[in-house]
Every structure is written in C-alpha cells, then in structure tokens.
Amino acid sequence: MSENTQVKLEAEVQGDVIAAEEARPSRLQRLASSQVLITLGFLLVLMVVFSLMAPGQFDTGSNFTLLAQNVAILTVVSVGTTFVIATAGIDLSIPSGIILGEVFAAQALSRITVPGGGTAVDVQASDTKASYILVALVASLAAGLLLGTLNGFIVAYMRIPPMLATLGTLGAGLGVALLLQKGVNTASYALNPVATGHLIPGITNLVLIGILVVIVGFVGMHYSVFGRHTLAIGSNDEAARRVGIKVQRHLVKVYIVGGLASGFGGFLSLAYFSTTSVGGHTTDNLQAITAVALGGTSLFGGVATILGTVIGVWIPAVLQNGFIIVGVNPYWQMIAVGFVLVLAVWLDQLRRRSQNRR
Amino acid sequence: MTSQPSMEPAGGPDVATQTAPPALEARSIVKTFGTVRALRGVSFEAFPGEVTALVGDNGAGKSTLIKILSGVLSPTSGEVFVDGRRVTIADPQAAARMGIETVYQDLALAPDLDAASNVFLGRELRRFWILHDQPEMRRQTVQRFRELGVGMVQDMRVPVASFSGGQRQSVAIARAAMWAEHVIIMDEPTAALGVIQTAKVLDLIRTVRDRGLAVVFISHNLPQVLEVADRIEVMRLGARVARFRRGETDVDRLIAAISGAYTNEPSIDQATGGAR
Numbered sequence: 001m002s003e004n005t006q007v008k009l010e011a012e013v014q015g016d017v018i019a020a021e022e023a024r025p026s027r028l029q030r031l032a033s034s035q036v037l038i039t040l041g042f043l044l045v046l047m048v049v050f051s052l053m054a055p056g057q058f059d060t061g062s063n064f065t066l067l068a069q070n071v072a073i074l075t076v077v078s079v080g081t082t083f084v085i086a087t088a089g090i091d092l093s094i095p096s097g098i099i100l101g102e103v104f105a106a107q108a109l110s111r112i113t114v115p116g117g118g119t120a121v122d123v124q125a126s127d128t129k130a131s132y133i134l135v136a137l138v139a140s141l142a143a144g145l146l147l148g149t150l151n152g153f154i155v156a157y158m159r160i161p162p163m164l165a166t167l168g169t170l171g172a173g174l175g176v177a178l179l180l181q182k183g184v185n186t187a188s189y190a191l192n193p194v195a196t197g198h199l200i201p202g203i204t205n206l207v208l209i210g211i212l213v214v215i216v217g218f219v220g221m222h223y224s225v226f227g228r229h230t231l232a233i234g235s236n237d238e239a240a241r242r243v244g245i246k247v248q249r250h251l252v253k254v255y256i257v258g259g260l261a262s263g264f265g266g267f268l269s270l271a272y273f274s275t276t277s278v279g280g281h282t283t284d285n286l287q288a289i290t291a292v293a294l295g296g297t298s299l300f301g302g303v304a305t306i307l308g309t310v311i312g313v314w315i316p317a318v319l320q321n322g323f324i325i326v327g328v329n330p331y332w333q334m335i336a337v338g339f340v341l342v343l344a345v346w347l348d349q350l351r352r353r354s355q356n357r358r
Numbered sequence: 359m360t361s362q363p364s365m366e367p368a369g370g371p372d373v374a375t376q377t378a379p380p381a382l383e384a385r386s387i388v389k390t391f392g393t394v395r396a397l398r399g400v401s402f403e404a405f406p407g408e409v410t411a412l413v414g415d416n417g418a419g420k421s422t423l424i425k426i427l428s429g430v431l432s433p434t435s436g437e438v439f440v441d442g443r444r445v446t447i448a449d450p451q452a453a454a455r456m457g458i459e460t461v462y463q464d465l466a467l468a469p470d471l472d473a474a475s476n477v478f479l480g481r482e483l484r485r486f487w488i489l490h491d492q493p494e495m496r497r498q499t500v501q502r503f504r505e506l507g508v509g510m511v512q513d514m515r516v517p518v519a520s521f522s523g524g525q526r527q528s529v530a531i532a533r534a535a536m537w538a539e540h541v542i543i544m545d546e547p548t549a550a551l552g553v554i555q556t557a558k559v560l561d562l563i564r565t566v567r568d569r570g571l572a573v574v575f576i577s578h579n580l581p582q583v584l585e586v587a588d589r590i591e592v593m594r595l596g597a598r599v600a601r602f603r604r605g606e607t608d609v610d611r612l613i614a615a616i617s618g619a620y621t622n623e624p625s626i627d628q629a630t631g632g633a634r
Binding site: 219223224225226228229231232234235236238239240242243244245298301302303352 | 450451454462466467468469470471475476479480481482484488489490492519
C-alpha cells in the first residue's frame with residue numbers, strides 16, 4: 001500500500017504544478033490574448049489614425065451614423081452566419097437569401113390591393129401601413145426559412161460538404177429570383193419607414209434593428225443551450241452525438257438561422273434601398289465570412305464570438321470610409337482587408353496549435 | 359437462449375462473497391455480422407463497488423460486447439440485466455437512462471468547451487427554458503471534481519483542449535461518474551497517457567468504485583489490470599474463458615487464458631448451448 005500512497009503523492013504534486021501553471025494568467029491576461037481584443041484594438045487604432053488624419057471629417061457623429069447604417073444589413077447576415085461557421089460549416093448562399101427576401105417581400109406587397117387602386121408595392125412611404133410591412137416581413141422570413149431548411153437538409157442529411165451544398169443553393173436561389181422577377185427589379189417605397197424612421201429619437205431604425213439582432217445573436221450564441229450545442233457540434237460532432245444531441249436536426253436549425261438572417265437582410269435591403277436587387281449582393285457572402293473570421297470565430301468550428309463578428313464588420317467599413325475621406329484610392333481597402341483577413345486567420349491557427357500542444 | 363438459468367462461476371471462490379445482484383449482467387450474448395460470429399454466447403457480470411476488468415486479445419470480442427452493453431449495437435440473441443432487471447438497450451441514450459455511462463477510448467469531449475460545459479453537455483441546467491445556467495453547472499462540476507479528487511478546479515474557464523491528456527480523461531471519467539447510477543464502462547482509459555497521468559486516472563477509478571458504482575475496465579495492460587481490478591473476466595474467440603478474483607492470478611496465468619492455454623469456464627460449446 002505504501003507504493004500506492006507514493007503514487008498518489010506524486011499525482012498530487014503533479015496536480016498542484018498543473019494548477020499553479022494555469023492559475024497564473026489572470027482573467028485580464030486571458031482577455032488580452034483573445035482575438036476579440038486584438039481586433040477591437042486594431043479597429044480602435046484605425047479610428048484614431050483616421051481621426052488624426054481627417055479631424056472634423058472622419059470623427060463626426062454624422063459620419064458614424066452613416067457608417068452604422070451602411071454596415072447594419074451586413075451585420076444582420078454576419079451574425080446569422082456566425083452560427084453556421086461555428087459548426088465548421090459555411091454558407092455561400094447568403095446573396096440568394098437576401099435577394100429572395102427582397103423578391104418575396106416585393107411580390108407579397110404586389111398582391112395586396114390598396115383602397116383607391118394599385119397594390120401595396122407602389123404605395124408611397126407616407127401611405128404605407130403596418131400590415132403591409134408585416135406581410136412583407138413574413139414573406140422575407142419565409143424565403144429565408146425555405147433556403148435555410150434546404151441548405152440544412154442537404155448538409156446534414158445528404159452529407160454534401162457545406163461549401164458545395166450552399167454553392168448549389170446560391171445559384172439555384174438566384175435563378176428562382178430572376179424567374180420570379182422575369183429578370184427585372186421592382187421598386188417599392190412601402191417599407192422605407194422600417195429603415196429610415198426613428199422609433200427612438202437619434203437612432204435610425206435600421207441601426208436599432210442591427211443592434212437588436214446583435215443582442216439576440218449574442219445571447220443565443222453565448223447563453224443559450226442552442227448556442228452551446230452549436231459550438232459543441234463544431235468542436236467535436238461525435239462527442240455531441242454521443243451525449244445524445246440530435247446533430248443532424250440541430251444542423252438544420254443552424255442553417256435555418258443563417259437563412260432567416262439572410263431573408264431578414266433582404267427585407268431590410270428592400271426597405272433601405274427601395275428596390276429589389278436581382279444581380280446585386282454578389283459578394284455579401286464573402287463579406288460576411290470575412291467579418292466572422294476577422295472577429296475571431298474559428299472557421300474550424302467550436303469557437304465563436306458575436307461581438308467579434310460586429311468588430312469584423314466594422315474594420316472593412318472603417319477602412320473604406322477612412323480611405324475615401326483622407327483621399328487614398330478606396331481600392332486599397334480591398335487589398336488591406338485581404339491581408340488583414342489572412343493575418344487574423346493565421347493568428348487563430350497559431351493560438352489553436354499552441355493550445356493543443358500539451 | 360436460457361440454457362443457463364444461473365451463472366455459477368466455475369472457479370467457485372467468489373460465490374460466497376457475492377450477495378448483491380450484478381449491477382450489469384450479460385447472459386449468453388450472441389452477435390453475428392453476416393457470417394462472422396463475433397460473440398458466441400458470452401456471459402459477463404459486473405458488481406457494484408467493484409472494478410471488473412475485461413481482457414482478451416484483439417478480436418476476442420471485447421469491443422463488440424462493450425458496444426452491446428452501452429447500447430451502440432443490439433445483440434443477435436441473449437439477455438442483458440441491469441440491477442437484476444432484464445432490459446433492452448436500444449441506443450446509448452437508453453443506456454444513460456438506465457444508469458450506464460461509457461468513457462470512450464478516444465476522449466469524447468468537445469475540446470473547445472470548458473470542463474463544466476463538457477460535463478453537462480446534452481444535459482444542460484436551464485433557466486428561462488432556453489438559456490443555460492453556467493454558474494450553477496460550474497459550481498456542481500467543481501464540487502464533483504473536489505469529491506473525486508480531480509485537482510483542477512482553478513481551470514474551470516479554459517477550454518479542455520488546453521488540458522493534459524490525463525486531465526481530459528479525468529474530465530471524461532468525472533462526467534461519467536456524475537451521471538452513472540449503476541455502471542461506468544471504460545474502454546482503455548489509460549491507453550494514451552503517461553505514467554503519472556495513468557496513476558492519477560487509476561486512482562480516480564478506485565475513487566469511483568468506492569462510491570459504489572460498478573466499473574467495467576477494458577485494458578491490454580495486464581500489470582495495470584492486476585493492480586486495479588477486483589475481478590477479471592477473460593474473453594477469447596467471442597466467449598468467456600476464465601474468471602479470477604483479485605489475487606487469484608498473475609500475468610502468466612492471464613496470458614495463458616487469453617491465448618487459450620488455460621480456462622476455468624465450461625467449454626464454449628456448452629456455454630453457447632442451443633444458441634447455435
């Protein structure tokens with residue numbers, strides 16, 4: 001038994017050493033090493049630099065309001081696709097979701113007859129009704145639900161790699177939108193109040209909606225059982241399966257979240273730009289994936305941060321806005337974002353490698 | 359088939375000491391894959407408060423038997439009893455509901471989640487229906503780790519990927535111990551571990567056993583089996599060929615049993631009975 005006791009002692013000593021090693025980094029130090037803080041620091045440095053270079057132009061309230069409005073729709077779809085990427089998936093069909101969201105909303109509006117002739121799609125912003133807006137919203141979300149369900153089914157049950165599955169639905173969705181619209185866009189001012197009104201004085205509705213979506217996404221990812229299971233599947237789907245999580249069913253739900261975010265983005269897009277945009281939004285999927293990766297969500301799944309995604313949406317937007325204001329050719333923005341993206345993913349990989357070394 | 363109503367061990371010496379029914383018992387299990395007979399009427403018992411080691415060469419059917427007992431596979435014929443009640447284990451979730459937890463060889467943890475999130479994965483404590491109660495899950499995990507002597511309560515916020523292999527295995531075993539009411543099945547829990555980490559995990563196994571659970575322990579490491587097991591059951595060619603109590607055997611005898619040179623069971627044909 002003395003041998004046993006000795007082994008026990010050794011084990012305890014070893015345990016203490018490990019505990020001491022890992023007790024050392026404080027919560028602050030751990031935060032400092034997280035990618036969210038690195039990217040937030042980068043964003044703040046950008047803002048300070050542009051403010052110093054263009055005082056009174058970049059650092060004005062109106063410029064920030066403009067920036068916030070410009071990124072709102074991308075923020076909505078990026079929050080949605082953060083869930084998809086957290087499962088180690090990818091959703092290239094975001095443009096389809098947005099355009100189908102616009103088209104479904106416009107087509108729904110054009111089926112509502114307005115007293116005094118015409119349809120709801122043609123009413124002026126001042127004559128619109130909450131019921132028209134609600135019908136358009138339901139139509140947009142239905143488009144997102146359809147696309148998301150299809151994506152989820154193909155990925156989870158047909159086991160097609162997400163990149164190919166959503167590449168397929170990207171093309172197919174755009175085709176459906178063009179067929180429904182017969183290749184031409186529909187203008188509508190009926191939803192304008194959704195984007196440009198001010199429910200809360202001083203905050204454009206579009207920005208308010210973006211903030212609400214971020215809050216819902218944040219709670220959903222970090223504090224809900226749904227988010228926990230999403231991260232678990234991204235981290236080790238076999239482990240999730242063994243503890244009884246219905247992995248396939250959950251994946252379908254995650255792609256539905258992505259689809260709903262895209263469809264809702266289409267609703268907002270129609271409200272903000274007053275027209276459908278078949279043939280537009282072609283790089284929204286890549287912009288959203290860039291934002292998510294910049295923010296520190298791992299493309300390998302299991303690690304996700306909604307606040308990081310918000311920062312990741314802002315960095316390219318601030319670069320573009322700042323370059324224009326200080327007179328640098330804005331094409332440099334694309335080059336800068338490209339390199340920053342590669343750098344961010346590289347940092348993520350380094351962090352993962354050092355973490356898994358032991 | 360029920361050609362053997364009661365399983366009297368051929369060796370006999372443990373009959374007097376066994377009064378409680380086995381926490382987990384398999385009787386005359388046959389499992390065929392097409393024309394291959396992986397299990398040829400194997401029987402197996404694990405008692406509460408004991409570590410039962412299951413040994414045998416590769417292909418002896420250990421893994422198949424374990425998969426049946428943990429609900430991953432269904433037997434072609436034969437019976438399984440949990441706490442003396444006959445059961446059908448349809449899937450791993452059914453096994454979990456019956457109080458049987460399995461610790462897999464390949465560490466079925468989500469490496470990016472912290473220890474508490476892994477311990478409660480799929481069984482999250484909730485508040486407001488859809489949210490998880492992380493502080494309470496963390497508190498209960500810390501408490502359980504303390505009880506089991508798993509010394510890493512300072513590291514509750516870091517992903518388990520940053521743990522050593524031994525610590526990760528400890529998390530997996532602690533999770534099983536938290537949810538198992540009757541039986542923990544461990545498939546080579548120390549296979550990937552170093553010497554000191556292995557000692558820690560073996561200690562943890564003893565702690566779990568002393569709390570009254572039946573521990574089923576599969577290992578190829580015979581000295582380790584002799585060190586930790588209260589009973590040893592030896593499988594060969596899909597059937598049980600020998601049973602020993604602690605102190606009754608040594609490495610040479612075990613190797614003889616594993617290779618077919620020694621048996622203290624009725625012959626396979628007899629054990630299989632009419633199942634063929």
